[in-house]
Amino acid sequence: MYEVNQHYLKLFSAGEWALKSVSLIEKELRKIPCDKKIVWDVSGVSEFDSAGVLLFIEYFERFQKETTVEVVGYGDNQKEMYDLLNKNIQEIKPPQKQGYLEYLGKNTLEVYVDIKDFITFVGHLFYAMFHTFVKPKDIRFKEMVYHIHQSGFNALVIIGLTSFLVGMVISYQGSVQLAKFGADIFIVDTVAISITRELGPMITAIVIAGRSGSAYTAEIGAMKITEEIDAMRTMGFDPYTFLVLPRVFALVIALPLLIFFSDIVGIFGGMVASYMQLGISMTQFTERLYEVLEVKHYMLGMIKGPVFAFIIVAIGCFRGLQVSDNTESIGLHTTASVVNSIFLVIAFDALFSVLYTDLGL
């Protein structure tokens, strides 16, 4: 509330100047004209907190720029709070805005450092592996078996389900096209070869990357945060030998077995779908399968297994060891771990395709 006479503007403040009311007060203050001397009477203010006082300071300074201000009717408490806050007001420097180029540069550098670190990590890993081959006593069999159970056996259901569905889908889609040519029986070739050579290994690797790769990152990341990794080091337990290698060995053994399982279930899915869609009986399907599915196709798919397994574990553990001392970092690195390993699995699969074609396999 204010009143104007010819010499000055008298401004009365009253009531509660607190955090919850400052926005309303500010609206009022904005309306105050600054063309005359202001006499600001704050004797009516019954309650105030630091937000209220800061608002007062802000407008006091703003008024002062335009005209002279006189404050009257303040108590000792208000004065004390004013002094305390006024002392602590620092000029707020706006954070440096990041330009697009800077952003691009930072991220590129980050990727470069990541790749360099990953190569170092793989180097360490190979060194540790070589070490355990020389001294097989150091292989942690108990942990290895545990991880085969966790990442291998426990994944059977989800891999079976996914493979069955993919097999069915391939068969459905293929049979529509093949039926146009009356080449119904070729559905067996389509399903069997695509599953064993490409889809079986790929589905398995992607499911495992999402399921176990993320788990490795989160487990190792959590151990990093609780200093368990540091504790291991001071006790002379090399994290590569104790944490990474058992997982590598476990998955290198388990993944090919899972691919084998995925192949069988996938082809079975195709068999079911082609019976339903084209009426090809199971006997017919199996007979044709014997003719067209050479062992070669199956082997070519299986060879990818250990490679994919290595990629998934290496990325998972690498990202886990990268986790820094905060919980948010676990989430970020787990995401990165899954994204990276799925991408690398697909990239290597493409590489295998090129290689196989070039070799005429």
Next chain:
Amino acid sequence: MSTVIKVEGVVTKFGTRIIHDGVNLHIEESEIYAILGESGSGKSVLMKEMIMLSEPSAGSISILGTSLDHISFEDAQALRSDWGVLFQSGALFSSLTVAENIEIQLKEYVNISKTMRDNLVNSKLALVGLEAHVGSLYPSELSGGMVKRAALARALAMEPKLLFLDEPTSGLDPIGARNFDALIVELRDLLGVTVVMITHDLESIFNIVDRMAVLADKHVVAQGTLENVLQSQHPFVEEFFKNPYTKERCRHKVEDV
């Protein structure tokens, strides 16, 4: 008495930030040595360099007569079995029970029978004042004070000559903290271990520490017994020891000096 740890001219840099610029200190056998300093002065970093978790940018550290510079894998492993480390948060392996945590090094490095191992574990638990049944609990089931004790029991598993403690009494209640102090002194008297600890706890500093180093401004600004350190005019020492709170709490101690 012989020198157990010798730190000479240690320089630590993180990028362009300099943490230590020529830190020198030496720690003698069977003493309780404290490293103090304000937060961010690099106490933990210095300890990490001593226990080979990170490497200084320059300078040398030697522990139990072995230089950490270009140390061979075998020497490093031997050294690691000669010390015990108590991390600030305990850092017990969360997938193992307390007893398994304590016996893991025995299992890996020493060829002794299961009964012998169990007995050793129980004796360590008793030594740090934990009941035997705690051994079958997992770290997540323990209270803060019990975690510290269990972690100390683990640090003692290999009968170390050297103990590194990172803020052993932080997060403990005042009585628990004093008991922990008493335990550390008892261990030193009983087993003759050398104790290096990072601490802010005035009671520990005044009551159990033999010698200390004060880290500030990237250097050791004061070193020696409490008397020596109190003679320093460095602002941090002034602020830490000569504020009204410290004077009030430990008047008799300061006046004795």
